[in-house]
Amino acid sequence: MTAADESGTPGALHPRGELVRRQSAWTRVTHWIWAACLFFLLLSGLQIFNAHPSLYIGQESGFEYNNSVLSIRAERRPDGGIAGITTIWGRTFDTTGVLGFSGSEDEPLGRRVRAFPASVTIPSYQDLATGRVVHFFFGWVLVGTMLVWFIASLINGHLRRDIVPLGADIRGLPGDVASHARFRFPRKRAYSPLQKLAYAVVLLVLFPLIVLTGLAMSPGINAAWPWLIDIFGGRQTARTIHFAVMVLLVGFFVLHVVMVLLAGPINTMRSMITGKYRIDAREGGK
Numbered sequence: 220m221t222a223a224d225e226s227g228t229p230g231a232l233h234p235r236g237e238l239v240r241r242q243s244a245w246t247r248v249t250h251w252i253w254a255a256c257l258f259f260l261l262l263s264g265l266q267i268f269n270a271h272p273s274l275y276i277g278q279e280s281g282f283e284y285n286n287s288v289l290s291i292r293a294e295r296r297p298d299g300g301i302a303g304i305t306t307i308w309g310r311t312f313d314t315t316g317v318l319g320f321s322g323s324e325d326e327p328l329g330r331r332v333r334a335f336p337a338s339v340t341i342p343s344y345q346d347l348a349t350g351r352v353v354h355f356f357f358g359w360v361l362v363g364t365m366l367v368w369f370i371a372s373l374i375n376g377h378l379r380r381d382i383v384p385l386g387a388d389i390r391g392l393p394g395d396v397a398s399h400a401r402f403r404f405p406r407k408r409a410y411s412p413l414q415k416l417a418y419a420v421v422l423l424v425l426f427p428l429i430v431l432t433g434l435a436m437s438p439g440i441n442a443a444w445p446w447l448i449d450i451f452g453g454r455q456t457a458r459t460i461h462f463a464v465m466v467l468l469v470g471f472f473v474l475h476v477v478m479v480l481l482a483g484p485i486n487t488m489r490s491m492i493t494g495k496y497r498i499d500a501r502e503g504g505k
């Protein structure tokens with residue numbers, strides 16, 4: 220944040236305006252709970268993936284089928300060394316040191332054949348059972364938190380007012396894209412059209428999709444709701460979609476944190492901790 224941001228000088232980039240209430244307690248508490256859940260879900264999910272580090276499309280998986288879309292493995296090099304190899308849609312990459320074969324002699328686990336490295340899995344060593352316990356625990360906490368967010372946001376109007384993009388937001392999109400491209404982020408009480416669109420996609424598309432594909436892979440849910448797995452085109456496709464949504468959420472997370480930093484980390488973080496946000500004077504409380 221520059222001095223001009225909070226200066227109140229006419230013509231400053233962000234002339235200091237009122238401190239308005241932007242986020243309800245429901246929004247703030249649920250946001251931090253799901254951010255923590257996603258952290259544990261990601262790391263325990265990579266542990267589970269490591270137990271069978273390949274993804275397929277369709278119902279079947281195995282050597283006799285040619286439906287793999289991603290695989291991470293280790294291969295012996297002609298010189299006797301080991302290489303980490305990742306194949307995505309038939310294209311093969313040498314990912315030694317990151318995917319397939321990673322670690323160093325100085326680490327407690329040493330150099331290892333494993334899909335995702337020890338630094339990004341919970342637990343760090345190969346332990347599918349613990350990974351599953353952690354994953355299912357945080358999965359259910361995420362489901363409960365999302366339900367609380369959804370019901371509270373329906374009742375207090377947050378969903379309709381701040382999340383679902385309406386006609387005016389769609390019309391405002393090109394202007395908002397241009398303003399983002401010039402790194403200009405006017406401080407208003409309402410989210411910008413791009414922000415609304417991103418949050419709507421995360422909250423109303425990606426979260427439900429990752430939960431439903433997760434449920435579709437559960438044997439208990441398969442028995443109770445066999446139609447769920449059919450909607451996703453089979454167990455292997457559900458697993459691939461689950462993984463792809465995880466990648467999209469990681470992409471969103473990186474962009475989200477960069478945007479928070481660019482838009483003024485003190486003001487935006489204050490709004491997500493205390494609820495209060497300082498708008499630009501010229502925005503007149505909107």
Ligand code: HEM
Nearest residue numbers: 246250253254257418421422472475476479487488490491
């Ligand atoms: C994967 C984890 C995360 C996800 C999925 C996520 C998603 C979201 C969503 C959907 C919103 C809008 C919430 C609503 O209005 O109901 C939001 C707001 C916000 N998030 Fe996150 N978030 C994550 C992690 C973080 C982290 C680590 C930070 C801190 C750097 C952060 C800072 C914020 C702030 C400051 C806002 C309010 C933005 C504003 O008022 O302009 N988020 N986040």
